[in-house]
Amino acid sequence: MTQINYDQLLNALKDSPLAGWAEQLPAQIAAGLCEKRYGDLAGWKQSLAKLPTVKGSRIALTEEVRIGHSSDCDETTRAEIRSVLQELIPWRKGPYFVHDIHIDTEWRSDWKWDRVLPHLAPLKDRLILDVGCGNGYHCWRMLGAGAKRVIGIDPSPRFIVQFHMIKHFAGANYPVDVLPVGIEDVPEKLQAFDTVFSMGVFYHRRSPMDHLLELKNTLRPGGQLVLETLVIEGKLGDVLVPEGRYGMMNNVWFLPSCDTMLSWLRKMGFSNPRVVDVCPTTTEEQRATEWMRFHSLPEFLHPEDSSLTAEGHPAPIRAVFVAEA
Template sequence: MNYDDLILNWKLDPDLAAWAEVLPEQIQQGLDPQRYGDLARWQEALASLPPLDVTERMLTESAVGVRGPVDNPAMIAALKQALEGLHPWRKGPFNVFGVEIDTEWRSDWKWDRVLPHLAPLQDKRVLDIGCGSGYHCWRMLGEGAREVIGIDPTPLFVLQFWAIQHYMRQPNISVLPLGVEAIPERIKAFDTVFSMGILYHRRSPFDHLTQLRDCLAPGGQLVLETLVVEGDRDTVFVPPGRYARMGNVWCLPSTAALESWLTKVGFKNARTVDVNQTSIAEQRRTDWMQFHSLEQFLDPNDHSKTVEGHPAPVRAVLLADV
């Protein structure tokens, strides 16, 4: 995991030079072994990836990954063991030399819902907040983005990105071990900003939307994906306890309320482009994510409700401009 080239390039960029000065310390804190006891084990798994020759990089297929000639079954076994050492894999899928990483989320389904509505990503600088393993970052790169930066505070997901990058070896993509709080204020450096699956975890949604606005360069586009409920512009559901067994869900607005919020904080042309109820085919347990998943979070007798009796997860995609 080497960020030296990224930091050097940012130091030469007037929009990102200030962030580059503090980024080394932020990365060090984000990968602090004193805070994350499993970090050494994950790093060992990453270091054990075998040397394999890549002949094709897959950035536009559902399963992101690489292909190449591998005639040695022991090499494939070593590869699979190293990748399994980074369990659980939540966002994907990936395919690495024929090893299919069947992740908890079929993140390609979400991408297929989002992509038709986006402004072209060709030659754009893109930020993906809460990117997990970086699956969508790779898909953004596949759409021709000039630079893709993902941030996620979970070190395991960052190492999963580096496991794929170990073979991809692409210079214009990175996942940083940071939370959204690490982004400098009013940076205004990105052409497109994605915030997918984050808003409902924020105690102050207006602060998050304002921060997203301030990450965007003039003329930029926000892609916001979040949990919603049915209702008018005054409808906001605040779970009284857990929601789908998640304790950190603060509020679920209607799409009309979200459009109103985006306008209030200064976005233009806020619009809802997709609404979709999450199915147990899109989010589920697999061999690569063996913990509880959506099916265990829903009422077993009525999948239209969570186990707490709330409306089952419905996700919307909204776009807005600055």
């Protein structure tokens, strides 16, 4: 019976730069996985416990996240696995392939990774933090790129259970974990991580400068920040602050121009900030699927003009920024 367990991570952190945080983590994890606080969590954990144990004949993390092969189990077992995985719908970040079951997620997160990876300092042997990582798809890809250890953080318990479903099939020995905490739970001035990712988080933060400072404080001196966020076209100083919703989302606060974002990074003390990729989000990259059956980007755009959101704002453009602490 698979359960959510962080003992291996906590033991590994005892003699590391994260030892101080490790002492706080048991209480933080308990709060983040409190069934009284999250009414659906007990059912999701029951789904996790139902997964059959099937040893994967292969695990690929470099070009994709693929675990096992259809020949590792019979069709009855594969149908059982598929049914249990679908109990955690919606699956938003991916795709995953588990014994050739294709979890066709809302986001083609592999496309984002392909855009980001060429611009990074080599991830080999690095200690990495992925802020707002969802179900941990990019964490697996970071591990595939050679990271020594990857810690993702996301306060959504559904994503935590989805991550552990994938790890159930990959095996507990992989040095990758997703914790049910937010960036505010990371100790101030930790200054321990070699690389910190914040992808698809910045525009959800009420205070952009505070978020940049939180990220900077997690990095060791010289460590690299990788920040991906929604932006607008415009000059230095331009920023969109939607009064209501943006793309049907009610928690979007700041969409800067690229030059404005670079200025904010410099203001918060980052070195050599640069924009390395700018890409409109398409309805091929974000859409409803069998594994995410609700409205997605096609419904979030203006029905008569796809260059606008449903509210009349500029349609989503995402940019990747890289800088050093």
